[in-house]
Amino acid sequence: MVKMSLHLVQVMQKVSPSANGDSRASWEEDEEEDEEEDEDHLGLPTTTKPPKPENAVTVAVSSRVLFRTELEQKVFEQKGVEEYLRYQIEHENEPFAPGPAFPFVKALETVNARLRELYPQSEELFDIVLVTYNHAHVGIRLINTINHHNLFIERFCMTGGSSPIGYLKAWHTNLYLSADADKVREALAEGIAAATMFMTEKLTEVSESQLRVAFDGDAVLFSDESERIFKAHGLDKFFQHERDNEDTLLDHGPLKGFLEALGKLQKKFYAKGQRLDCPIRTYLVTARSAASSGIRALKTLRAWGLEIDEALFLAGAPKGPMLEKIRPHIYFDDQMFHVEGAAEMGTVAAHVPYGVAQKHNQPQNPGVRK
């Protein structure tokens, strides 16, 4: 663990990620005897350096969803920047409490540990980037918090008030989680999978050994074309349209790429015979009806080469109880109605502000504004 902190310090001092292996610190020399052992996963990992962003599945998380920062937000809003910075420095050694994205990030690290066991040289891992509007002053408190919670977050993006969206592309971000719906919309417009997260008081316990990600279908994995037809012309036309176009693939939605990235990592486990014990599990939880409109969704997934582990066609039944059984670390939906329903039952739900549903359903709880 101490090694972890030292490496953090290195990144904080902005060693270039492309200098992998070239600039070895003195502590690395001691580890040379580990180099010969490919499978040394009992001792320290043989490679602790972060993967190249384009090889990894990069998840950019805002500090406000990774940790609970409501108190500090209030100080900022009520008393202004200077007071806020003073407050943060004063409380530097008090770690933040975990936020809604915390269990998700922990689970990503669990998967990484399993991946490293099987493929010690591979860079196809999850990589977490902490994105925050904060100034560098606050960095210390964040680092202290990360270490306190035993997280492995090496990459920071502290924008000191500027928009982080431009950086997301530079980080080859595969998923961006934020408390700010506007930033999320910007990211979606840039073609980056993104979702808004909210703090809930009630949080059901989630698995510590298996990452579970649940997706809505329309306007999340798929485009919102079917929802448009439904809203414009009603149920009959919707069914008709789906039947007529059964063999036409649906267009892709904003989270399709992330499901793809998860699938790629899953296949690495299958290749090593660990299908039954795979630490990543994906779920489709859709309001579609199976017989009337399910075929098109399933054919589309198959044509994309995406295997989803479990599929629930609810035909309008409430999603809350199903999600409460699944216990995903995160659930993506385009409608606030469902996000709130899930949250009521303790599921961490993230809103994807995409598609025609946004015009009809204004979020009831837009999250903390910043």
Next chain:
Amino acid sequence: MVKMSLHLVQVMQKVSPSANGDSRASWEEDEEEDEEEDEDHLGLPTTTKPVTGRRARKVEGGVFFPKPENAVTVAVSSRVLFRTELEQKVFEQKGVEEYLRYQIEHENEPFAPGPAFPFVKALETVNARLRELYPQSEELFDIVLVTYNHAHVGIRLINTINHHNLFIERFCMTGGSSPIGYLKAWHTNLYLSADADKVREALAEGIAAATMFMTEKLTEVSESQLRVAFDGDAVLFSDESERIFKAHGLDKFFQHERDNEDTLLDHGPLKGFLEALGKLQKKFYAKGQRLDCPIRTYLVTARSAASSGIRALKTLRAWGLEIDEALFLAGAPKGPMLEKIRPHIYFDDQMFHVEGAAEMGTVAAHVPYGVAQKHNQPQNPGVRK
């Protein structure tokens, strides 16, 4: 009527239910003249041309997607709704990958009906009658298809459902995980599976469940009336009397029943389902359709009437459950009786009776509950997954 469909539509696409009536779709404008007719259950214009050889699904008036807590939810495994023995063999002999490949290859070949098929068809018949009488009500049967299969296989199942003209819109494809956790979320009133272990798990969770087996011989059953037959002890009632009988013999059993005549029997795993059926039956009685009710229930018990029947009947009455026909057999074989009744499904806790019924072509489901399980291991545990 049209407004109800809008509500459906709203539920379907997750618009907040509190926005009733505010966002009317353009198609609603055309139907305004129908608003005045209370009994219009022909409702919305339906699609008339079939597509790609499959029937057009007609969304007629009435609730089609009831909320699970309002409906009588029957969760059926794909392996009892359809005949999938061939595919099971491929899975067991050649493994997952080959199995998936096989299913995709045969995607457009519908499965043949399985043991639960006539039962599910009968549920839909009852639903049609209920919608005629109570178009706004969500108190209907709702069928959820539960399967271990991965999403790939979903297409073949959907094709099969459409081929057989079933109306099953809710799927739970668990990709290998146990479906038991989901059963509660679906407010399942009855779970039918080929897997006795899963059925036992469901019973332990308090969900009525039974194991079904494929029989070669199947007698014809009514297409207009759902008939459900129940054993008494350890199915509708608890197994307390059976315990006494097995421990102390017939005399003590009779003694015990007489002594406790006015003490209600404790409830058994299928009591709740009988209750749900009774609730739906009362809806038909309320509309003067007692003689023509499309649901009929039967008690087929090995109990003897005079010696031990009173306690059973008093218990049913105290529970407010009316059973239509009661056969006290005092040990006579159940097979011939069931063959006359022709139930769509018969629930019994003893494999001996389940097999006896199956031999005569009755669809019998085993309820693995109570003391009889220790004495009678299932002869035919069903196909193992």
